[in-house]
Amino acid sequence: MKKYIATAIKGILMGAADVVPGVSGGTIAFITGIYEELIKTIDGLDIGVLKSFFKIGIAATFKNYNLGFLLSLITGIAISILSLSKLITYLLGAHPILVWSFFFGLVLASILYIAKQITHWNVTAITIMVIGAALSYWITVAEPVASPESWWYLLFSGFIAIIAMILPGVSGAFLLLLLGSYETVLSSITGFTEAILAGNWSVAWDYFTNLLMVAIGAILGIKLFSRALTWLFENHKNLTLALLTGFMIGSLNKLWPWKMILKTRINSHGEEVPFLEKSILPQNFSGDALILYAAILMVIGFLLILILEKVAHKKTD
Numbered sequence: 001m002k003k004y005i006a007t008a009i010k011g012i013l014m015g016a017a018d019v020v021p022g023v024s025g026g027t028i029a030f031i032t033g034i035y036e037e038l039i040k041t042i043d044g045l046d047i048g049v050l051k052s053f054f055k056i057g058i059a060a061t062f063k064n065y066n067l068g069f070l071l072s073l074i075t076g077i078a079i080s081i082l083s084l085s086k087l088i089t090y091l092l093g094a095h096p097i098l099v100w101s102f103f104f105g106l107v108l109a110s111i112l113y114i115a116k117q118i119t120h121w122n123v124t125a126i127t128i129m130v131i132g133a134a135l136s137y138w139i140t141v142a143e144p145v146a147s148p149e150s151w152w153y154l155l156f157s158g159f160i161a162i163i164a165m166i167l168p169g170v171s172g173a174f175l176l177l178l179l180g181s182y183e184t185v186l187s188s189i190t191g192f193t194e195a196i197l198a199g200n201w202s203v204a205w206d207y208f209t210n211l212l213m214v215a216i217g218a219i220l221g222i223k224l225f226s227r228a229l230t231w232l233f234e235n236h237k238n239l240t241l242a243l244l245t246g247f248m249i250g251s252l253n254k255l256w257p258w259k260m261i262l263k264t265r266i267n268s269h270g271e272e273v274p275f276l277e278k279s280i281l282p283q284n285f286s287g288d289a290l291i292l293y294a295a296i297l298m299v300i301g302f303l304l305i306l307i308l309e310k311v312a313h314k315k316t317d
Contacts (some may be wrong), residue, residue, distance in 0.1 A: 004072040010034055011076020018077065019084045021103045021174040021182065021255070024110075025077075031311055038073065041066045042222055085189040092183065100257035101294035105301025107174060107248055107255055113309050115245045118238050125242040132246020139178055140254040143263070143276050148184040151213050157181035158217025163229060178251050185214055257294055258285045 010032040018025040029035040044065060052061040062068050091099045118125060148154075157179045161172040176182040188210040195204035232240045256279040263276035282289040 004068060007034065007069055007072040008076035008079075011073040011078075012080040013076075014073070015077035015080025016084060018172050019081055019088060019186075021107060021171055021177045024171045028308075031308070034069075034073070037066070037069065041070050043227065045223075081189060082193055085186050086193070089183075089186050089190045092186075097257045097290050097294055098297050100255055102297040102301040103177075104252065104255045104257060105298035105303075106305055107171075107252065108298070109302040109305030109309075110171070110174075111245055111248045113305055114241055114248065118241045118245070120238055125238055128239050129242040129246035129249070132243040133250040134246075136178065136247040136250025137253055138250075140251060141278075148179075148181045149210065151209070153179075154181060154184070154210055154213035155217040157185070158214035159221040160217075161214075162218040162221040163225065174248070174251065178247070178254060181214075184210065253279050258282050258289060260284070260286075 010029070013032065014025040014028045017028045026035065029038050049061065049065055049067075052064060056064070088099070148157075157176055160179060161175040161181075163172075163175060173182060176185055188207045192204055192207035192211060195201070195207060258280050259274075259277040260280045261274045261276075262278055264272050264274055266272055282291050282294075
């Protein structure tokens with residue numbers, strides 16, 4: 001029981017990291033010493049789990065597949081995400097410039113963190129990084145092909161975001177942000193919780209279907225790519241890290257706090273929300289640009305990643 005409680009606490013830390021773009025749940029798993037166990041447990045899951053329940057019983061199946069560890073971890077992650085999603089949703093609505101400034105600092109430091117792990121820079125690594133940056137930047141400026149609330153787009157978002165569970169240093173929230181699904185997923189978590197507490201089951205079902213699509217995509221992604229990504233990281237680490245560095249460099253445009261709205265859309269609740277935005281200089285922002293406070297939060301976000309890096313380095317030693 002002590003081990004399960006400790007694992008749940010580590011899950012709470014991972015969940016807190018996964019909610020914030022730029023902080024990786026995989027990094028927290030690495031720092032807390034459960035990364036390898038997590039990857040091996042996930043990789044060992046297959047259809048045989050269901051068969052084992054009937055053949056050897058629940059207790060033996062939990063032991064054979066390490067399901068107690070996984071269930072404790074998922075419980076901790078869920079508690080953390082449900083607790084923090086409402087807070088971040090509120091902050092994004094009330095203080096968007098300050099929140100995006102903090103996220104900008106987090107990702108800026110994450111770029112340095114990942115780039116520092118590249119042991120050998122050559123023409124190929126630089127080319128891969130530039131391609132990754134160009135592709136990532138293009139995603140941030142291109143008009144979305146679908147609403148972030150479309151079922152297939154949420155499925156795809158979950159499929160891509162699960163990469164964060166495989167590689168330390170990559171944030172799942174960051175990938176959702178890059179795809180434009182971050183606020184949709186966050187508001188779905190918050191809305192689902194509130195609807196359940198209010199007994200509004202029809203609204204709860206709408207939010208639940210959004211989260212279900214993300215979850216299905218994540219399950220498919222982790223089973224299809226867990227071995228492939230682990231193999232890439234082990235055998236082509238420099239090129240993989242160069243690509244990730246490029247992705248994050250290009251994404252800074254998405255995180256830039258000062259935006260001008262070019263197009264809007266009507267979401268599923270009949271509200272007008274931004275659909276296409278353009279990064280602008282603070283002095284061109286219509287309203288209080290909050291430059292000083294934004295700069296302070298960027299620095300705080302930047303230093304937070306550096307502190308996590310030092311803790312991870314000590315853990316490795």
